[in-house]
Amino acid sequence: MSLEKLIRHCKNQDREAQEQLYRLYAGKLFGLCLKYSDNQAQAEDSLQDGFLTIFAKISQYSNQGSFEGWMKRIVINTCLQKHRSQKLYEITNEENLAEEEVEIDDESVSLDYLLNLIQSLPDRYRQVFNLYVMEGFSHKEIAKMLNISEGTSKSNLSRARLSLKEKIEESQNTNNSAQSL
Numbered sequence: 001m002s003l004e005k006l007i008r009h010c011k012n013q014d015r016e017a018q019e020q021l022y023r024l025y026a027g028k029l030f031g032l033c034l035k036y037s038d039n040q041a042q043a044e045d046s047l048q049d050g051f052l053t054i055f056a057k058i059s060q061y062s063n064q065g066s067f068e069g070w071m072k073r074i075v076i077n078t079c080l081q082k083h084r085s086q087k088l089y090e091i092t093n094e095e096n097l098a099e100e101e102v103e104i105d106d107e108s109v110s111l112d113y114l115l116n117l118i119q120s121l122p123d124r125y126r127q128v129f130n131l132y133v134m135e136g137f138s139h140k141e142i143a144k145m146l147n148i149s150e151g152t153s154k155s156n157l158s159r160a161r162l163s164l165k166e167k168i169e170e171s172q173n174t175n176n177s178a179q180s181l
Contacts, residue, residue, distance in 0.1 A: 004063070007061065029050060030047050033050070049078050053078055054075075080145060080146060124156050125159055133157075
């Protein structure tokens with residue numbers, strides 16, 4: 001069944017079409033949920049809630065733009081909803097922010113290791129980092145999504161980058177020390 005036909009059937013509350021849509025996109029959207037969740041159980045809950053919202057609002061999708069992009073935005077917002085009411089974001093003076101450049105030796109740092117480092121960041125840093133770096137949202141969009149100021153978004157991104165830089169450098173120093181023994 002084509003995607004357009006599948007969407008049309010989902011708009012008519014066809015359970016089989018909904019199940020097919022779920023099977024088609026659950027894996028990709030679950031990976032997205034993991035980026036914004038503290039653990040796998042929370043990601044699973046967010047995925048479930050995200051699909052409930054997708055099915056409830058699918059009639060609002062007007063076949064304009066990417067359907068997958070539309071679903072991703074819903075899932076990201078679902079994941080972030082639980083964090084909006086918490087005071088997770090630190091407000092700092094924007095003038096003190098510096099862009100952190102992170103030099104990575106591709107041979108000593110694996111993608112899995114980098115993803116684990118990102119996942120280990122505090123929620124406020126991980127969310128802003130993922131939204132800005134991985135999803136390409138602007139600080140203005142992030143500020144609106146998380147109900148924070150643009151300066152807070154920039155600050156949390158800067159601190160996330162600094163934290164990642166420190167952990168990568170520590171790992172590389174440890175590896176270099178082990179090799180010299």
